[in-house]
Amino acid sequence: xxxxxxxxxxxxxxxxxxxVFYVLKIRLRQEPVSxxxxxxxxYDEKSPRSIWRRxxxxxxxxxxxxxLAMLVLALASPYFLWEILQPRRIVLxxxxxxxMRAEDVEPSRLDLAKQMALAEISGMRFRDEMAVVAAGTQxxxxxxxxxxxxTLREAVDQVEPTDGVTAVAEAxxxxxxxxxxxxxxxxxxxxxxxxxxxxxxxxxxAVDFRTLGTPAGNVALTRFQVRRSLVDPIGYVILAExxxxxxxxxxxxxxxxxxxxxxxxxxxxxxxxETWSKTIEKVSVDGGHLVAxxxxxxxxxxxxxxxxxxxHRRRQxxxxxxEENLFLRMALAANPLVDLERITEPPASYDDDALYVFHRVVxxxxxxxxxxxxxxxxxxxxxxxxxxLADPIVVEQDEDSPLMQHVRxxxxxLPKARSLKPTGKAQTLAEAVSGDPLFFAVExxxxxxxxxxxxxxxxxxxxxxxxxxxxxxxxxWFAGESGELQRALACGEVADVQLVDxxxxxxxGAASRFAVVSxxxxxxxxxxxxxxxxxxxxxxxxxxxxxxxxxxxxxxxxGDEKLVEAANAPTAEVVTELAVNxxxxxxxDLRVPSELTNAGSPTVLSAGFAGxxxxxxxxxxxxxxxxLCVAEWxxxxxxxxx
Amino acid sequence: xxxxxxxFLKRLEYLSLVSRxxxxxxxxxxxxxxxxxxxxxxxxxxEYAAGDDLRYLDWNVYARHGDMLLKRFQEEEDLHVYFLLxxxxxxxxxxxAKFDLARRATAALAYVALANLxxxxxxxxxxxxxxxxxxxxGKNRILSLLEFLEDLPLEGGDTNFGASMQEFVRRNQRxxxxxxxxxxxxxxxxxxxxxxxxxxRYEPHVLQxxxxxxxxxxxxxxxxxxxxxxxxxxxxxxxEKALATYRRLFDEHQAAVAEYCRERGxxxxxxxxxxxxxxxxxxxxxxxxxxx
Numbered sequence: 024x025x026x027x028x029x030x031x032x033x034x035x036x037x038x039x040x041x042x043v044f045y046v047l048k049i050r051l052r053q054e055p056v057s058x059x060x061x062x063x064x065x066y067d068e069k070s071p072r073s074i075w076r077r078x079x080x081x082x083x084x085x086x087x088x089x090x091l092a093m094l095v096l097a098l099a100s101p102y103f104l105w106e107i108l109q110p111r112r113i114v115l116x117x118x119x120x121x122x123m124r125a126e127d128v129e130p131s132r133l134d135l136a137k138q139m140a141l142a143e144i145s146g147m148r149f150r151d152e153m154a155v156v157a158a159g160t161q162x163x164x165x166x167x168x169x170x171x172x173x174t175l176r177e178a179v180d181q182v183e184p185t186d187g188v189t190a191v192a193e194a195x196x197x198x199x200x201x202x203x204x205x206x207x208x209x210x211x212x213x214x215x216x217x218x219x220x221x222x223x224x225x226x227x228x229a230v231d232f233r234t235l236g237t238p239a240g241n242v243a244l245t246r247f248q249v250r251r252s253l254v255d256p257i258g259y260v261i262l263a264e265x266x267x268x269x270x271x272x273x274x275x276x277x278x279x280x281x282x283x284x285x286x287x288x289x290x291x292x293x294x295x296x297e298t299w300s301k302t303i304e305k306v307s308v309d310g311g312h313l314v315a316x317x318x319x320x321x322x323x324x325x326x327x328x329x330x331x332x333x334x335h336r337r338r339q340x341x342x343x344x345x346e347e348n349l350f351l352r353m354a355l356a357a358n359p360l361v362d363l364e365r366i367t368e369p370p371a372s373y374d375d376d377a378l379y380v381f382h383r384v385v386x387x388x389x390x391x392x393x394x395x396x397x398x399x400x401x402x403x404x405x406x407x408x409x410x411x412l413a414d415p416i417v418v419e420q421d422e423d424s425p426l427m428q429h430v431r432x433x434x435x436x437l438p439k440a441r442s443l444k445p446t447g448k449a450q451t452l453a454e455a456v457s458g459d460p461l462f463f464a465v466e467x468x469x470x471x472x473x474x475x476x477x478x479x480x481x482x483x484x485x486x487x488x489x490x491x492x493x494x495x496x497x498x499x500w501f502a503g504e505s506g507e508l509q510r511a512l513a514c515g516e517v518a519d520v521q522l523v524d525x526x527x528x529x530x531x532g533a534a535s536r537f538a539v540v541s542x543x544x545x546x547x548x549x550x551x552x553x554x555x556x557x558x559x560x561x562x563x564x565x566x567x568x569x570x571x572x573x574x575x576x577x578x579x580x581x582g583d584e585k586l587v588e589a590a591n592a593p594t595a596e597v598v599t600e601l602a603v604n605x606x607x608x609x610x611x612d613l614r615v616p617s618e619l620t621n622a623g624s625p626t627v628l629s630a631g632f633a634g635x636x637x638x639x640x641x642x643x644x645x646x647x648x649x650x651l652c653v654a655e656w657x658x659x660x661x662x663x664x665x
Numbered sequence: 666x667x668x669x670x671x672x673f674l675k676r677l678e679y680l681s682l683v684s685r686x687x688x689x690x691x692x693x694x695x696x697x698x699x700x701x702x703x704x705x706x707x708x709x710x711x712e713y714a715a716g717d718d719l720r721y722l723d724w725n726v727y728a729r730h731g732d733m734l735l736k737r738f739q740e741e742e743d744l745h746v747y748f749l750l751x752x753x754x755x756x757x758x759x760x761x762a763k764f765d766l767a768r769r770a771t772a773a774l775a776y777v778a779l780a781n782l783x784x785x786x787x788x789x790x791x792x793x794x795x796x797x798x799x800x801x802x803g804k805n806r807i808l809s810l811l812e813f814l815e816d817l818p819l820e821g822g823d824t825n826f827g828a829s830m831q832e833f834v835r836r837n838q839r840x841x842x843x844x845x846x847x848x849x850x851x852x853x854x855x856x857x858x859x860x861x862x863x864x865x866r867y868e869p870h871v872l873q874x875x876x877x878x879x880x881x882x883x884x885x886x887x888x889x890x891x892x893x894x895x896x897x898x899x900x901x902x903x904x905e906k907a908l909a910t911y912r913r914l915f916d917e918h919q920a921a922v923a924e925y926c927r928e929r930g931x932x933x934x935x936x937x938x939x940x941x942x943x944x945x946x947x948x949x950x951x952x953x954x955x956x957x
Binding site for chain 2: 051052053054055056057058059060061062063064065066
C-alpha cells in the first residue's frame with residue numbers, strides 16, 4: 024500500500040493534544056454533597072457494570088485516537104498498487120436518436136439509458152476514467168475522459184432527446200479514438216439497436232452493448248413532400264407515405280391540413296409491415312405549412328406528424344400590347360394567376376411589377392423591366408431584325424431550361440418566322456436549322472426579355488399543346504418561381520440557405536442580423552454579414568425559420584437576448600422556412616432486434632450496488648471515522664442521559 | 666450578619682408573645698410530671714406503712730371506715746426540655762446552611778421555654794455528644810445560650826444518631842421533652858436513636874431540616890462526589906436516570922421519617938432551609954403539637 028499524500032500523516036501529531044486534553048478532562052470536577060447515602064445506594068446497585076464504567080473513559084479515548092487515525096489515513100489517500108496498474112477507461116455512448124423517445128419502457132428509452140449511465144458512473148472504481156458521448160444525429164463528446172463523478176453526471180443530464188437518426192457507429196468510432204491505446208478500455212453502448220450493423224457492433228469485444236426497449240409496434244409517416252404542379256400554376260402535388268412498423272395490423276387516419284384548412288383525410292387500414300403511399304393532387308394559390316397527422320397514439324409520437332412547405336403563388340399582372348390574337352390572349356387568360364390587360368399601343372411608362380407582352384409591337388423608346396416579345400417586327404437594343412425565314416424547323420432546343428419544360432417544337436411548322444440577331448449575350452432556347460434563334464432570352468442591365476420570332480398567325484404552333492405550356496413556362500419564368508419544390512428535409516440534414524438576395528440587401532446588412540429559430544423556439548444567431556449559411560444538422564422535427572432581426576442602436580447594451588426575443592416574435596421578417604421530418608423508416612421501427620434484447624433494469628441495480636464496493640480506500644476510512652463518531656456520540660449520550 | 670442579631674432577638678420576643686396567645690392553656694410550664702411528691706393536687710391512696718408521715722393520713726376515711734390510708738399528691742415541678750442539636754458537618758450544607766436554621770430554631774424554642782419558666786438544655790451531637798449547654802432556667806440565661814449556639818462548631822464524622830442518643834439517655838437526669846434538630850442523614854439510621862428516647866420515657870420531637878439542593882440536586886455528567894461529612898469521594902457519572910432515582914430515594918427517606926414519627930406519636934416537622942425560622946417555630950407548634 025502507498026499513500027498519495029504521505030505528508031498528511033503529520034496530522035497524526037494531533038494525537039498528543041488529544042491525549043493531553045483527555046487526561047485533563049477526566050479529572051472530574053468535585054461536587055460537595057451533604058451525604059453520599061443515596062448516591063451509594065444508586066451506584067452500588069449497578070456494581071455488575073462497574074468494570075465497563077471504569078473502562079469506558081479509556082474506550083472513549085481509544086475511539087478518539089482511532090478516529091484521528093482514520094481521518095489521517097483518509098487524508099493521506101492510501102491506495103493499492105493494483106489500482107494504479109488496472110484503471111479502466113470507459114466511454115459511455117448514449118443513443119439519443121428519435122427512436123429513443125419511445126415510451127415502451129418507463130419512463131422512456133432515453134431516460135432508462137440515462138439511468139443506466141448514471142449507474143455505470145456510480146460503479147466507477149477509484150482511478151477509473153469515463154467519457155460520455157451522445158450518439159444522435161451526429162456524435163457529440165459531452166464529457167471527455169475524467170474520473171470526476173459529478174462532471175460525468177452533469178454530462179449525462181445534458182443528454183436531451185433529439186429527432187435525428189442514430190449515429191451510434193460513428194460515436195463508437197469516436198469512442199475508440201478517445202480510448203486510444205488504453206489497456207483496459209471499454210465502450211459501453213446504451214441504445215435500442217435501431218441502426219445498421221447493430222448486431223455486428225454488439226459482437227465487438229471492445230463494445231459492451233446494452234439494449235433497451237421492447238419489440239414495440241409503431242405506425243409512422245415515413246415520407247411527406249409537396250411540390251407545385253408543373254402544368255397547373257396553382258396546383259400542387261403531395262407525396263405521403265405511411266408505414267405500419269409492427270407485427271399487428273393497425274387502423275389510423277391520416278389528416279392533411281394546409282394552414283388551418285383541412286386538405287384531405289384518409290382512413291388507413293394497414294396490414295403488419297404494410298406501407299401505404301399516395302400522390303395527391305390539390306390546388307391552392309396560397310402556400311404555407313402543409314401538415315400531415317396520424318391519428319391515434321403509439322410508442323413514438325414524433326413520426327406521427329410531418330410538415331412540408333408549399334410555395335406561395337403570387338398573382339401576376341400581365342399587359343398584352345397587341346392588336347388582337349385570340350390564341351395568345353386565351354393562353355395568357357387561361358392562367359388563373361394572371362391579371363390580364365390588353366392595350367394596342369405601347370404605354371408611355373412601365374410598371375416594374377408587370378409583365379408586358381408585345382405582339383408584333385415594339386416600343387420605340389425604352390423597354391420595360393420584363394417583356395415578352397412575340398413576332399417582333401422592329402429592332403431594339405437587344406436585337407436586329409433580318410429577313411423572313413421561309414419554313415424554319417427547330418433542330419435544337421434547350422431541354423434544361425425551365426422555359427422549355429414539356430415543350431416539344433420538333434415537328435411544329437413555323438412559317439414566316441423572323442430572323443433576329445441578338446446584339447448581346449442571349450440564351451437560345453430554340454434554334455432553326457439555319458442557326459437563327461427562334462426563341463431566346465436576353466437579360467441585360469436589369470431588364471429581361473423573352474423573344475419568340477414565330478408568326479403566330481401562320482403555322483400550327485398556336486394549335487399545339489406546346490403553345491399554352493410555353494406561355495405558362497414564360498409566365499412562371501418571369502414570376503421568378505423556379506423553385507417548384509421546397510423539399511422537406513430529413514432530420515439531421517444540413518441545409519444551405521441564401522440569406523441575402525444578390526446585392527439587394529447588402530446595404531442594410533450591418534443594421535440587421537440573421538437568426539435561425541428552431542421548432543422549439545431556440546434561437547441561433549448567425550454571424551454578422553453572412554450572405555449564405557449552412558444550417559444544421561437540423562435535429563428537431565418541425566418548421567425551422569430563418570429570420571431577419573433589425574439591430575437597434577442600443578443593441579450593444581441589450582446584448583443578444585433582445586435579438587433572441589425579436590427573432591421569436593411573430594413580427595420577425597421570415598427569410599425562409601425549412602420543414603424537417605423524421606422520415607426514416609429505420610428510426611421509426613421500434614422493434615428491437617431479438618438478437619440484441621437483454622434486460623436493462625438488473626444492470627442498473629447491480630451497477631449501483633457495485634458503486635459502493637468500488638469506492639476508494641480513503642472513502643471507507645472516512646466512513647469508518649464517521650462510524651466511530653457515532654460510537655463516541657453513543658457513549659457520550661449514554662454517560663449523560665443514561 | 667450575626668447569627669443572633671438584634672433583629673433576631675426582637676423576633677424571639679414577638680414569638681414568645683404569639684406562642685402564649687396561640688397555645689394558651691398548654692404552655693410548657695403547665696405540663697405536669699408523672700412524679701408523686703409534695704404537690705397540692707391529690708393523686709390516690711396507699712396503705713399506711715410504719716414511718717409514714719402522719720400528716721398525710723386521710724383521717725376522714727379512717728373515721729368512716731377505720732382504714733389507715735395515706736393520701737398521695739402529684740408533685741408539680743419544672744418541665745425539662747432537651748434540645749438535641751445535630752452539629753455534624755452535613756448540617757453545614759446548604760445556602761443558608763442547615764446548621765444556621767437549626768441553631769436559630771433551637772434558640773427560639775429555648776427562649777419560649779425559658780420564658781415559661783421551664784428548664785432547657787442543649788446537647789450537640791455528631792458521631793457522639795460533642796458539646797452541651799447545661800440545664801438552665803430563667804430568661805436571663807438566654808444570652809449565654811445564644812453565645813453557646815453561636816460558638817458551636819461543626820465537628821465530628823459521620824452522624825451516629827443511635828450512639829449519641831445512647832450516650833444522652835445514660836446521663837442521670839430527669840426525663841422531659843427531647844427535641845431533635847437534625848437532617849437525620851445517619852448511615853446507621855435514625856430509628857434506634859428515637860426508640861432509645863421513647864423507651865427511656867423522653868418525649869421526642871423531630872425537627873428535620875434539609876436544603877432544596879439536597880432534595881433536587883443539579884448535578885449531571887461525570888463528577889466526583891465529595892461527602893462533606895466524612896471527606897470521602899466517589900467518581901460517578903450522573904445521568905438523568907440516576908438523578909430520578911436519587912430524587913425517589915430522597916423522597917422515600919423523608920416519607921419514612923414522617924411515617925415513623927406518625928406511627929409512634931412523635932411530633933415531626935420537616936422543613937427546608939428556605940423556611941424562615943419563626944415560621945418554622947409557629948408551624949411546628951401549630952401543626953405538629955410540639956409542646957402539647
